[in-house]
Amino acid sequence: MSGSLLELLADVQIREAGTGATTCQGRNEAFCPGFVIDNIGDYVSPFLEHVLLVIGSVLIGFAVAIVLAILSHGRRWLIPAFIGTTGVLYTIPSIALFLLLLPITGRGTLTALIALALYNLQIIYRNANSGLANVPGSARDAGRGMGMTDRQLLWRVELPLAVPEIVAGVRIATVSTVAIATLAIFAGAGGLGEILYNEGIQRDVFKTNIVFGSVLAIALAIACDGLLVLVQRFAAPWRKARAL
Amino acid sequence: MSAALLAPGFLGSFGGAFDFIFSERDSVQGPELQVGGLGQIWELASTQIAISVVALLLAIAIALPLGLWLGHRGVGEFAAVAVGNAGRAIPELALIALMVAFIGTGNLNVTIAVMILGIPPILTNAFVGVRQADRGAVEAARGIGMSELAIIARIELPLAVPTIMGGVRTASVNIIATATIGSLAGVKTLGDLILSPNVYGEEGVIAGAIAVAALALAFELILAAVQRTLTPRGLLLQRATARASA
Numbered sequence: 001m002s003g004s005l006l007e008l009l010a011d012v013q014i015r016e017a018g019t020g021a022t023t024c025q026g027r028n029e030a031f032c033p034g035f036v037i038d039n040i041g042d043y044v045s046p047f048l049e050h051v052l053l054v055i056g057s058v059l060i061g062f063a064v065a066i067v068l069a070i071l072s073h074g075r076r077w078l079i080p081a082f083i084g085t086t087g088v089l090y091t092i093p094s095i096a097l098f099l100l101l102l103p104i105t106g107r108g109t110l111t112a113l114i115a116l117a118l119y120n121l122q123i124i125y126r127n128a129n130s131g132l133a134n135v136p137g138s139a140r141d142a143g144r145g146m147g148m149t150d151r152q153l154l155w156r157v158e159l160p161l162a163v164p165e166i167v168a169g170v171r172i173a174t175v176s177t178v179a180i181a182t183l184a185i186f187a188g189a190g191g192l193g194e195i196l197y198n199e200g201i202q203r204d205v206f207k208t209n210i211v212f213g214s215v216l217a218i219a220l221a222i223a224c225d226g227l228l229v230l231v232q233r234f235a236a237p238w239r240k241a242r243a244l
Numbered sequence: 245m246s247a248a249l250l251a252p253g254f255l256g257s258f259g260g261a262f263d264f265i266f267s268e269r270d271s272v273q274g275p276e277l278q279v280g281g282l283g284q285i286w287e288l289a290s291t292q293i294a295i296s297v298v299a300l301l302l303a304i305a306i307a308l309p310l311g312l313w314l315g316h317r318g319v320g321e322f323a324a325v326a327v328g329n330a331g332r333a334i335p336e337l338a339l340i341a342l343m344v345a346f347i348g349t350g351n352l353n354v355t356i357a358v359m360i361l362g363i364p365p366i367l368t369n370a371f372v373g374v375r376q377a378d379r380g381a382v383e384a385a386r387g388i389g390m391s392e393l394a395i396i397a398r399i400e401l402p403l404a405v406p407t408i409m410g411g412v413r414t415a416s417v418n419i420i421a422t423a424t425i426g427s428l429a430g431v432k433t434l435g436d437l438i439l440s441p442n443v444y445g446e447e448g449v450i451a452g453a454i455a456v457a458a459l460a461l462a463f464e465l466i467l468a469a470v471q472r473t474l475t476p477r478g479l480l481l482q483r484a485t486a487r488a489s490a
Binding site: 221 | 332341417
């Protein structure tokens, strides 16, 4: 009885504090929809930060990966060097990479963007590279027969035919990045890690935020994946989207 | 000490971190707690190694037979691929946070959580590896009267070794990364250095990151050696010839 009285008092106190608290929050139940609805505004900026980290790092990783793939396409001896270097980076756990960059780029968004872009770079480069290598010789011969130069062959035949594999790489990279970017909080870059860690684990393991933060991260990953499936269909209409 | 040998600026921070690894010092909170030094690093690392090795072996024990069997029967392609995709979408931090909130802390829980993120890449790669195994070789094995189990064990598994080991290596990275964050769930791994700057200081944080990276690279090198040992010589020769003629 005294327990429920204390609970009641705690509730009243929280209500009076004006945080719009509901009973289930005071009891730290598995998920308290009332709390989320009352504080929905507090989730917006971590979510947007997260989206920006993902979009920014995928764009940077994509741009660098395509440049590297085009560079190594004509100079095949570069491929093992590029794959080796990016592979070592991929082996380093993301949380360690974030913190290893701290002394160089400081706490904040820049560090997180660089670390995430390095992961994206590795995944997209691999796919771009194998996409270019898998272009059928007959397509190349046909281009040559039409009198294309090396440059025309690359832009009009090889790159378009490699698009499905490149987009498949972007898909894998994006989905992984949505997950990894939750760790950006330890590099001082915000994102959904703020809800999971600062507002979840560190707030006496506040379950509502841990559940809602996880749901937001996974929902974002699924949404990105779906969006990129559409991109895949749109970018290579002659081939049905296929990705492993 | 060793920090003085390094240039000022950011190299100084790394120098300080190496100093932290090799020599003890007062914690940020005062001299009653000593932190740093090889002894402490090794203590934290050995916990992380123990959890990671157990979790990796468990993940292999669960995912490999399942992936091999599904691949051999050619069923469940959608499921095998979907598990792999889902594994990428689950944030390590969310998994550990959910575990702390609903299941509890401690070695056993962390090991299980860590193992969960090791399963998807091994399962998917075992499936794909078996599907890609030369059908001619499988038919030949069936023709000389091998049992289905023998075909899996002696034909498909060896042919799929490079793909499977690719999955195991991805799993190993996932596992070491997640075990690092296991510090949030009351297990003192190297992540403790990273996640408690108020005890170990900035230099301890960087030292932790260096140690975690070194551990992951060590696992990678060992697994690469295992892969070389397990890959059938015929496959290696085949690849070498393919490369030479390309």
